[in-house]
Amino acid sequence: MLCRLTRWLISRAEDGGKEMPRFAGRHAARCGACREYARFAGRMSQQFSGEMPAFLAKVPDTSWDPAGLEAEILRTQDRTLSRRRLALRPLPAAAAVLLAAAAALVLFQVVKRDRPLSSAEKRMAIADLKSVAAAPAGFEGAVAEADSLLDRERRILENSVVSAFEYLQDRLNIMIERRDIPKTL
Amino acid sequence: MIENGPIERKPDEELAREARAGSRLSFEELVRRYKPRLFVYFRPRLGSDQDAEDLVQETFFKIYRNIRHYDPAFRFSAWLYTAANRLAVDSYRRKKTAAGRIGPTVANDADLSVRAAEDTRSTSLWDAARTLGGKQYRVLWLRYGEELSVDDIALSLGKSPLAVRLLLHRARMNLMKRMRPASARAAAVTVEETKAG
Numbered sequence: 001m002l003c004r005l006t007r008w009l010i011s012r013a014e015d016g017g018k019e020m021p022r023f024a025g026r027h028a029a030r031c032g033a034c035r036e037y038a039r040f041a042g043r044m045s046q047q048f049s050g051e052m053p054a055f056l057a058k059v060p061d062t063s064w065d066p067a068g069l070e071a072e073i074l075r076t077q078d079r080t081l082s083r084r085r086l087a088l089r090p091l092p093a094a095a096a097v098l099l100a101a102a103a104a105l106v107l108f109q110v111v112k113r114d115r116p117l118s119s120a121e122k123r124m125a126i127a128d129l130k131s132v133a134a135a136p137a138g139f140e141g142a143v144a145e146a147d148s149l150l151d152r153e154r155r156i157l158e159n160s161v162v163s164a165f166e167y168l169q170d171r172l173n174i175m176i177e178r179r180d181i182p183k184t185l
Numbered sequence: 186m187i188e189n190g191p192i193e194r195k196p197d198e199e200l201a202r203e204a205r206a207g208s209r210l211s212f213e214e215l216v217r218r219y220k221p222r223l224f225v226y227f228r229p230r231l232g233s234d235q236d237a238e239d240l241v242q243e244t245f246f247k248i249y250r251n252i253r254h255y256d257p258a259f260r261f262s263a264w265l266y267t268a269a270n271r272l273a274v275d276s277y278r279r280k281k282t283a284a285g286r287i288g289p290t291v292a293n294d295a296d297l298s299v300r301a302a303e304d305t306r307s308t309s310l311w312d313a314a315r316t317l318g319g320k321q322y323r324v325l326w327l328r329y330g331e332e333l334s335v336d337d338i339a340l341s342l343g344k345s346p347l348a349v350r351l352l353l354h355r356a357r358m359n360l361m362k363r364m365r366p367a368s369a370r371a372a373a374v375t376v377e378e379t380k381a382g
Binding site for chain 1: 224325
């Protein structure tokens, strides 16, 4: 258990963490396996660096495709340019969109307005007119109903005004007289 | 004029800054420096040399596309390996999806065991490290090959610093176990030679 802990502390010290506690140092001095691990871990950096050139020399001469990079550069430039174009000219783009929308609207309206009625539509419109003309009582009824609604509204208003007068007279102890009474009130 | 001195002597960060400003020469120098390094980084994880080469090339394309986002305040190698790791993960996932299976492939396992067997004949620390398997080899490479700090490695691999320390610790322990037979053999040979002498 102490060996495991000591080796972990040795590793942590190697990785630039905290310093190894003294108890771990004392244990490493006594324990041969931990001492060997400390030596191994301490040597690793130097050994890895020393072996690096030989290790990299074993790498096969990897084929680097300059044409691929050229194509990538061109693609990147294209993307950057198109992005710049959009970024630098937002107003013309917005104007073009608005113009197109306006043109579509006008065209739609003109086409819609100028479109002649089909014979079936004409027949339906004439039938509607005839039905209205054939039932004047219905018209009158509708007008009378609208009038009665207006009357009711007027009466509600009159009542409100009268109650307001009464309230003010009671509250202020005054007399309010109507000199020129409007016909409607 | 962007290039002010011998390009080979310039640090990576300066080259990356120049590449960001549009210097093709600086970018090519970065490619020259990191091409073999990325290859040995990718190779144990992938099935073939060709796959590793493709991924190296893809990484540099990605770096070139995104070079304008590079901040010279950070180490170039940490940034490069972050992109490389993401691409490797994507590539690995694509392959798994294409093969219709989850988990390590039989070929890779066989490859690893063959390499482990080869390792007993080899005393090279890097060769032994390659046989440790993906994560442990990668942290060893980033720590000792690229001399990145634990925090930079954590950033590159998308792990916590503690997870990286644990991986490094396990890698060291395993590496010592693998190197021990070779060193023991070497010691035995030395003893025999001494006796014979």
